[in-house]
Amino acid sequence: YPDLRDILKQRTDNISCLPVDKGGLVLDADVLGKSDAVFITPSHRCPTTHTMPAGRRRALLDLARQHDFIIIEDDYEFEMNFLEPATPALKSQDHDGRVIYVGSLSKSVFPGLRLGYLVAPEQLIEQARALRHLILRHPPGHAQRTLAYFIALGHYDAQIRRLRRHLGGRRQVLQAALDQHQLFSHTASHFGGTSFWMKGPDWLDSRALADRAAEMGVLIELGEVFFQPGAAQHNYFWLAYSSIGESQIAEGIGRLAVAVETLRP
Structure with missing residues (x-):
C-alpha cells in the first residue's frame, strides 16, 4: 500500500520493495534474510489480486524461522473468496509467534466502520495498545459491542x-x-x-x-x-x-x- 510505505518512512529509510509474480511475493532468501519484518497481503495481493499458494506460504514461514524475521500478514479480502475456498492463513501455521495477523471489517461490513483487529503475542498487543493510545484514545465502544453482537448472532x-x-x-x-x-x-x-x-x-x-x-x-x-x-x-x-x-x-x-x-x- 502507498500509505504503508509513507508510514514506514517516518521511522526508517531502509525499506525494500520486492518483486512479485502470479504467486505473490517472490522469495529471495538473500533479501529476506536481511529483513526485520516482511509485510504481505497473501490472500488477494494489492493491487495485482494474485493469491499466494500454500506451498509458497510454508516456504516463507521456513525462511522467517531460519533468518529470524517477522511476517506481518494483512489478510486483505480473504472473505471475498467466492470462486474457490480460501487458502489457510500463514497465521494458522505459525507455531512460534512469527506472524502478526491484521485485518479490518471495512470491506466485509461497510467502509465507514473503522474497526480492525490484530492477532499477535500478548506482549506485542499491549505495546500496540499503548501506541494507539497516543494517536486515538479508543474506537467507539458502542461500535465494538454492536459488531460483537452482529457476529455472535450469525449476521456476519x-x-x-x-x-x-x-x-x-x-x-x-x-x-x-x-x-x-x-x-x-x-x-x-x-x-x-x-x-x-x-x-x-x-x-x-x-x-x-x-x-x-x-x-x-x-x-x-x-x-x-x-x-x-x-x-x-x-x-x-x-x-x-x-x-x-x-x-x-x-x-x-x-x-x-x-x-x-x-x-x-
Missing part, C-alpha cells in the same frame, strides 16, 4: 454469503464486458475479490485516461502509486466493481473503451 456469516453472491455476479458481467471490448490485458484473483488489475499498451497514460474517463462518469484508480518509487509504469490502473451495480457495469466499460479510443495515437 450471512452478510459474507450475500457479498459473495453479489460480487460473483458483478465479476461475471465485468469480465464479459472487458472481453467484448477487448480492453487490454488484466489479472483477477482465481479465488474472487473485488477488482481487476489492468495493463494498457505502452502508449497509454493512465493519468490522461483517468481524466477522460471521469468526464464520462467512469472512475479508475491510477496504478503508478503501487510501484516502487522511481519505477512507476503509467499504463497500469485498478478497476473495482464492489460498489457498482450489475446493470451499470457494461455501460461503464463501454464508456471506458470510448475514452481509450480518444487517446489512441
Whole structure:
C-alpha cells in the first residue's frame, strides 16, 4: 500500500520493495534474510489480486524461522473468496509467534466502520495498545459491542454469503464486458475479490485516461502509486466493481473503451 510505505518512512529509510509474480511475493532468501519484518497481503495481493499458494506460504514461514524475521500478514479480502475456498492463513501455521495477523471489517461490513483487529503475542498487543493510545484514545465502544453482537448472532456469516453472491455476479458481467471490448490485458484473483488489475499498451497514460474517463462518469484508480518509487509504469490502473451495480457495469466499460479510443495515437 502507498500509505504503508509513507508510514514506514517516518521511522526508517531502509525499506525494500520486492518483486512479485502470479504467486505473490517472490522469495529471495538473500533479501529476506536481511529483513526485520516482511509485510504481505497473501490472500488477494494489492493491487495485482494474485493469491499466494500454500506451498509458497510454508516456504516463507521456513525462511522467517531460519533468518529470524517477522511476517506481518494483512489478510486483505480473504472473505471475498467466492470462486474457490480460501487458502489457510500463514497465521494458522505459525507455531512460534512469527506472524502478526491484521485485518479490518471495512470491506466485509461497510467502509465507514473503522474497526480492525490484530492477532499477535500478548506482549506485542499491549505495546500496540499503548501506541494507539497516543494517536486515538479508543474506537467507539458502542461500535465494538454492536459488531460483537452482529457476529455472535450469525449476521456476519450471512452478510459474507450475500457479498459473495453479489460480487460473483458483478465479476461475471465485468469480465464479459472487458472481453467484448477487448480492453487490454488484466489479472483477477482465481479465488474472487473485488477488482481487476489492468495493463494498457505502452502508449497509454493512465493519468490522461483517468481524466477522460471521469468526464464520462467512469472512475479508475491510477496504478503508478503501487510501484516502487522511481519505477512507476503509467499504463497500469485498478478497476473495482464492489460498489457498482450489475446493470451499470457494461455501460461503464463501454464508456471506458470510448475514452481509450480518444487517446489512441
